[in-house]
Amino acid sequence: MLDKTDQKIIEELTNNGRMTMKELGEKVHLTGQAASSRVARLEDEGILEGYTIKVNKQKIGYSVHCFINIYTRNIHHQPYLSFLDLESEYVLNNYKISGDGCYLLECRFPSNKELDAFLVQLNVHVNYKLSIVINQS
């Protein structure tokens, strides 16, 4: 499905998603047009899902990064999931997991103040265990 050239394209675009097709072509030994049509194919196949940016969240005031293990008390998860939708400003990811707990929730907050308010509301729906990210290596 993916040949060496496709893999290289994915690698290059992961490092710089805004590189010109001409530049990308040079990296993978193709013309810009050929590179462009391969990228279009990767998009059509749903392998390349989109383009985005890496933002320094600390610099824009979201410095508290945490993971929250969720333990549902109720067989109905919908209230919890609906709550996440409302608080989506803070939610990065919500993973349904095997192992300890039902979900692993990844969030970012401007400060402990917002985190605290979030946890109070969260506790209406579920129990939780909080882990704060100290560093990322």
Add this chain to the structure above:
Amino acid sequence: MLDKTDQKIIEELTNNGRMTMKELGEKVHLTGQAASSRVARLEDEGILEGYTIKVNKQKIGYSVHCFINIYTRNIHHQPYLSFLDLESEYVLNNYKISGDGCYLLECRFPSNKELDAFLVQLNVHVNYKLSIVINQS
């Protein structure tokens, strides 16, 4: 530091990091050149750290996504961290966290076979608790 326009720019580029500056300008009611110079400033300030792509990892053969709570047995973490460097193909993130455990390790594997081999080696350095992602909502 960031005005409304900057925030909108970040939002738009998060949704489509490859949009043209002209297009971005229209979204935020500026000319392409003005948008471009704001983006350049965001890059200089380190707020916009780079451009990348979203890849469907399942489609390229990395279908097992998991989080591993790491419990170090030894005060020296370096052997564990060096191990991660060697196995970086599978490692998405390694967070130093508060709460249960010392690290939260996020990985992706082509199959349980590679996961198993990874865990065997991991156990040389640390104890762990495994959570497999079933779904992402």
Add this chain to the structure above:
DNA sequence: GGATAATGCTTGATAAGTGAAAGGAAATGG
């Protein structure tokens, strides 16, 4: 085996975007 089709590339012309320079409007400060 040879015609046919399909795939993936290159080439070339046109349309579109980018970047640098020049200039103007609004806010800031002596």
Add this chain to the structure above:
DNA sequence: CCATTTCCTTTCACTTATCAAGCATTATCC
């Protein structure tokens, strides 16, 4: 009140993207 700064727009030369056409290689089918 004028000078300065900041941020924007306009213009133009230049680069890049896009589209269609053409060509080579490989696969397919009778």
